[in-house]
Amino acid sequence: MSQDSLRADAQGVLLAFYGGEISPDEQGFDEQQVMFWLVQERDRLMERDIDKDGEMYQPDDAYYSQMEVVPEWDANRGWAKITLPSTPPSVMYDRGIRIEPVMGGGAMFVRVPRNFCNVNPDLSYLEGNWAWEMGQQEVIFPNMGQLDMPSKVMLYIIQTKTVDPDSPLRLPARHRAECRDRVLNIMAQVVGRQDTRTDGNDAVTGGSK
């Protein structure tokens, strides 16, 4: 929930939950479990943002993962494309993806609706911009020739359900506290159902069994 790694965030949640009272060996929840919940609640918060603002929603920069990818030529279909590491969430205008030139000053990439260049061949030049369309876990560049392909493009993508312990959790700062609270709430509910402490007391009532 910060620029710390997801693992560090999970450790912070565990610390808050147990208050440092017991050693990790005795804790009922492990890091992996908490990391999973953090990512799950992060995805829920993002979906709430999407539902609230509808088509005007411009996802926060913090949600995106950034990577340089190499376009490849699809000889069968005759267009350039890049393969996405995962399918982004459904956001209006395919805003789960952003594509930019790696080097400044290059031709801009503009998103067009699916099949736009086939339906509107006279418009496929797009005033000199590169068009991109969402495909099946790939992005297609319908007006880019094989010889025009840049060596790399910059891809920004919202990845869901990803649990990379060594990367920061992609979440806007305004949602950090809420995300942590939600996970703590889940942990409290789970504790209510299962006794994870070795103190011999009832998990719900606190009294001796």
Add this chain to the structure above:
Amino acid sequence: MRYVKLDTIIKSLCSEVNDIYLHRYGEFYKLAHGWLLKVMDQRIGGPHRIARVPVDGRRVWIPQGMEVGKVGVNVAGSISVLLPNNNMLDYDDDCGVHSPPDTGNPDAPLFNMGQADLRIDGGNCFSWLGGSSYFDYMGGYWPGQVGGKSPRGYYRFFPEKGYIMLDSTSRYTEVVLEGRMPTFVPYTQTWVAQCATEAIEAFCLYRKGFLDAQVQAGKRSMVQYNKNDYVRSVNALRGALNEEPLHVTIAAAKTHIGQIVI
């Protein structure tokens, strides 16, 4: 009139509606293109263009879509116009090949002295009275080419054939065409009048909402609002296009200096 790139307008519109990463560019671009086709006002687009075009067997093929205003030749950096002669003929022979009859120049000499076509451009002209004598003060002119005659030659448009034909006395290897290009030509940058910027933006927003309303049920209060904004911007555009240039206003004002205008 100032011109701006349509690309700039669309990108600016995208940023104004919080679409800074250009995800709506394609849709706005399609709408703007449709608007330019519908409005069909040459004052909005149609950038001015001067083109050097080679002469191919007396014919000058007009660049695609160009609306030709002047046809001339480059003389010391200025365009010196040819004159139209709509009586010129361009026949098809038995094989279907165009075979223009000579000369198409109404000022061509009535008799031929062996080099009758070598005239007009000075260098190859000849004089009836020998070199450097009586008629040479006119350079390459033939007698009769004064007052409304063309010292450079004649041409005729054959728009259905896509070319301009020069008279047979012409010796040019290229001519200069001055005119306007159509507003939208595929695979080229589109330029439009800067004063149309607001109208294009307003139309894109209005039309996008209107089209969305056709496929998505639900109340869309912004459609009516955007329509009003579009009407307002078009009225402003009309005013800008029909506005008198400032120098006309100043000239009109100057004519009243010292007068009492009631």
